[in-house]
Amino acid sequence: xxxxxxxxxxxxxxxxxxxxxxxxxxxxxxxxxxxxxxxxxxxxxxxxxxxxxxxxxxxxxxxxxxxxxxxxxxxxxxxxxxxxxxxxxxxxxxxxxxxxxxxxxxxxxxxxxxxxxxxxxxxxxxxxxxxxxxxxxxxxxxxxxxxxxxxxxxxxxxxxxxxxxxxxxxxxxxxxxxxxxxxxxxxxxxxxxxxxxxxxxxxxxxxxxxxxxxxxxxxxxxxxxxxxxxxxxxxxxxxxxxxxxxxxxxxxxxxxxxxxxxxxxxxxxxxxxxxxxxxxxxxxxxxxxxx
Amino acid sequence: xxxxxxxxxxxxxxxxxxxxxxxxxxxxxxxxxxxxxxxxxxxxxxxxxxxxxxxxxxxxxxxxxxxxxxxxxxxxxxxxxxxxxxxxxxxxxxxxxxxxxxxxxxxxxxxxxxxxxxxxxxxxxxxxxxxxxxxxxxxxxxxxxxxxx
Numbered sequence: 001x002x003x004x005x006x007x008x009x010x011x012x013x014x015x016x017x018x019x020x021x022x023x024x025x026x027x028x029x030x031x032x033x034x035x036x037x038x039x040x041x042x043x044x045x046x047x048x049x050x051x052x053x054x055x056x057x058x059x060x061x062x063x064x065x066x067x068x069x070x071x072x073x074x075x076x077x078x079x080x081x082x083x084x085x086x087x088x089x090x091x092x093x094x095x096x097x098x099x100x101x102x103x104x105x106x107x108x109x110x111x112x113x114x115x116x117x118x119x120x121x122x123x124x125x126x127x128x129x130x131x132x133x134x135x136x137x138x139x140x141x142x143x144x145x146x147x148x149x150x151x152x153x154x155x156x157x158x159x160x161x162x163x164x165x166x167x168x169x170x171x172x173x174x175x176x177x178x179x180x181x182x183x184x185x186x187x188x189x190x191x192x193x194x195x196x197x198x199x200x201x202x203x204x205x206x207x208x209x210x211x212x213x214x215x216x217x218x219x220x221x222x223x224x225x226x227x228x229x230x231x232x233x234x235x236x237x238x239x240x241x242x243x244x245x246x247x248x249x250x251x252x253x254x255x256x257x258x259x260x261x262x263x264x265x266x267x268x269x270x271x272x273x274x275x276x277x278x279x280x281x282x283x284x285x286x287x288x289x290x291x
Numbered sequence: 292x293x294x295x296x297x298x299x300x301x302x303x304x305x306x307x308x309x310x311x312x313x314x315x316x317x318x319x320x321x322x323x324x325x326x327x328x329x330x331x332x333x334x335x336x337x338x339x340x341x342x343x344x345x346x347x348x349x350x351x352x353x354x355x356x357x358x359x360x361x362x363x364x365x366x367x368x369x370x371x372x373x374x375x376x377x378x379x380x381x382x383x384x385x386x387x388x389x390x391x392x393x394x395x396x397x398x399x400x401x402x403x404x405x406x407x408x409x410x411x412x413x414x415x416x417x418x419x420x421x422x423x424x425x426x427x428x429x430x431x432x433x434x435x436x437x438x439x440x
Contacts, residue, residue, distance in 0.1 A: 023363075023412050034412045037366075039377075071403040106400045106411050166414050198414040202354035210417075246362075277366045 024250045025168055026240035028269045029129055029219045030191035032170040033110040033161025035101055036068035039280030046252075046271030048127060050264045055140040058084045060092075060125040067279065072101045082125040088143045093120030093151075095128075099159070114157035114172075122146030127267070129155070130221045131176045132185030133232045135262035152179040166198045168215075174222075183225040191217035193240075204246050213242045220259075234263035249274055329385035331405070335396040342392035346419045356424025359417055363410070372428045377406065382431040394422045 025032050028046075036042055044064040051057050060082035069075050078095040097116035123143045154177045161170040174187035193215025201208045220235035222228060240254030249272060256267040346352035360372070367378030374380035381387075386394070398418045401409035410418060 034409070037363075037408050038406055040366075068408075071401060071406050071408045101403060101409075104400075104404060106409055163411050163415075166416075195414055199416040200355040200359055200420050202351040202358070204358060 023244055024213070024242045024252065024273065025170075025191070025193045026213055026215050026242040026252050026254060027170070027189075027191045027193065027217050028238060028240060028252070028254045028256070028271075029127075029236075030170050030172055030189040030217045031099070031112070031114065031157065031159045031161075032168055032191070033101070033112050033159060035072070035074040035099055035112070036066050037277070038068045038071050039278055040068045041276045041279035042066035042273055043276065044271050044273035046126075046269070048125075048267055048269045050125065050127070050139075050267040052139055052264065053136060056085045056087055058082055058125050058139065060127065062126050062128070064273075069280075074099045078128075080120065080124060080126050082123060082143075084123075084125075084143055090121075090123050090143050090147050092124040092126070092147075093118065095120070097155075108162055110161050112159040112161065114155070114159055116153075116155040116157075118151070118153045118155065120151050120153070122149030122151070124151075129174055129176075129187055129189065130219055130234055130236070131155075131174055131187035132221050132224045133227070134221050135232065135234045136258070136264050137262075139264075153177065154179060167192060167194045172219075185224045186222040186228065187220065188222055189217060189219035191215060193242075206245055206247075211244050211246070213244070215240055217254075218259075220263075232262065233260075235259040236263055236267075238269070240269075328405075329379065329383065331397060331402050331407075332385060332389050332393055335393045339396035340390050340392045342390075342395060344391035344395070344419050344422060346416070346423050347391070349420075349423075352420045352423040353427045355417075356420040356422070356427075359413070359421050360424050363413070364421070367406075372425060373431065380432065381425050382428050384430050384432060387426065387428070387430045391419070391422050391426065394425060395419060398422065 042064070044066070045061065046064065047059065047061045049057070049059050060080070062078045062080045064076060064078050066074060066076040076095075076097045078097070080092040080094065081090065082092055083089040095116055095118040097114065100113045102111060102113060122141070123146045125139055156175045158173045159170065160172075161168065168191075170191045172189040174189070176185045176187070193213050196209035196212045196214060198210070200210055205211075216237065216239045218235070218237050220230070221233035223231065223233060235258070236256050237259055238254045238256040240252060243251045245251070252271045252273070254269045256269055258264050258266070361370075364372075364378075367375060368381050369375045369378070372381035374383075379386075395418055397407075398410040398421060401407045403409060413421070
C-alpha cells in the first residue's frame with residue numbers, strides 16, 4: 001500500500017514536470033501561518049514508522065493534495081492508510097481541511113483559522129495531530145477489530161505564526177469534536193524553525209545552507225471538556241529538518257520522541273513533497289479551453 | 292445522527308459560501324489586473340517606505356534575487372517581470388519608481404485579497420535581494436492599451 005502511495009506521488013510529479021522551489025518548514029504536526037500559493041498544487045507522501053510497546057510496530061502514511069484556492073484560502077485533501085507489522089495493511093480514511101488567513105496585513109502574530117472534516121476508522125495511526133486522551137495503548141487493538149469503527153470528526157484550529165530575525169515560531173490550539181455524542185477534545189502543537197542561512201546564494205545549488213530549514217516542535221493532547229490537562233495524554237518532542245531542493249522537491253525528516261509513559265517511545269517521520277505551479281490554470285484550460 | 296447531519300450541513304454551507312466568495316474575489320482580481328491597479332503601493336507607511344535596502348551595494352544580490360524571482364514570481368509576473376494574465380507588470384513606472392522599502396513592504400504583506408501571496412515566508416534578506424533584482428529590471432512599460440474606452 002505504501003509503495004502504491006509513493007508511486008502515485010511520483011507519477012503525478014512526472015506528469016506535471018514544471019518546477020517551483022518550495023520553502024517549507026520542517027514541522028510534521030505544527031502548522032505555520034503560510035498558505036499555499038494561489039493555484040499551485042502541492043503533493044506530498046508522508047510516512048511515520050512508530051514503535052509500539054506491548055504490540056506490533058507500525059508504518060502509517062498519507063498522501064496529501066494541497067491546493068491554493070486563493071491567496072487567503074488553502075484547501076487540502078488527505079488519504080490515509082497504515083501497515084501494522086505481523087497484522088495487516090488497511091486504508092484508514094480521508095480528511096478535508098481548509099485554512100483561512102483572515103487579516104490583510106502581516107503582523108507580529110499572524111492568525112490562520114483551520115477547519116477540517118475527517119472520516120477515519122479506528123485503525124487510524126497517522127498521528128497527524130494529538131488530541132484529548134490519545135495514548136499509545138489505543139494502538140494495541142488488532143486492525144480487524146477496529147477497522148469497522150468509523151469516526152466522523154470536526155477539527156478546528158487556531159494557528160498563530162510569527163517571524164523574528166529569521167526564525168518562524170508557530171503555535172496551534174486544537175479543538176476536536178467527534179460528531180457522535182462525545183465531548184470536545186483539545187490539543188496543542190508549538191514549533192520553531194530557521195533556515196541555516198538567511199541570504200540566498202547567487203548560484204543554483206542543492207546543498208546550500210539556505211535550502212535547509214532546521215527546527216523542533218512539541219505536540220500533544222490536552223484532555224477533553226470534562227478532564228482538561230495533561231493527565232492521561234501523550235506528548236512528543238520532534239526535532240526536524242526540511243531540505244528544499246532546487247529541483248522542486250522537498251524532503252522532511254523528523255525523529256520523534258515520546259515524553260511520557262503514554263507516548264510511543266520513538267517514531268521516525270519523513271515526507272517527500274512536490275509543488276506544481278499553476279495547477280488550477282491547467283485544469284481550467286483543460287475544461288474550458290481558455291488559458 | 293441528526294446532530295451529525297446538521298454539523299455536516301453547516302460545514303458544507305460555510306464552505307460553499309467561501310467558494311462563492313473566492314470566485315467573486317477571482318473575478319475582482321481579473322478586473323483589477325485589467326486596469327493595472329498599482330494603488331496598493333501607495334498604502335505603504337512612511338516608515339516602511341523610507342527603509343533602505345541593506346543589499347544595495349552587495350554585488351551578488353541581483354543574481355541571487357533573479358534566482359528567487361525565477362522560483363517564486365515568474366508564474367504570475369512572467370519570466371522578465373513584464374506581467375501576465377495573473378500579475379501586473381513589474382517594469383511599469385509605478386513599480387520601478389517606488390522605493391525599495393515600498394516594494395519590500397508589499398512583498399512582506401502581500402495583497403492577499405487580490406491574489407498576491409504574503410512573502411514573509413522568505414527570510415528578510417531574501418526579500419531585499421528580490422527587491423534588488425526587480426529594481427534592476429528597469430522601466431519597460433509594455434502594457435497594451437485597454438481597448439475599451
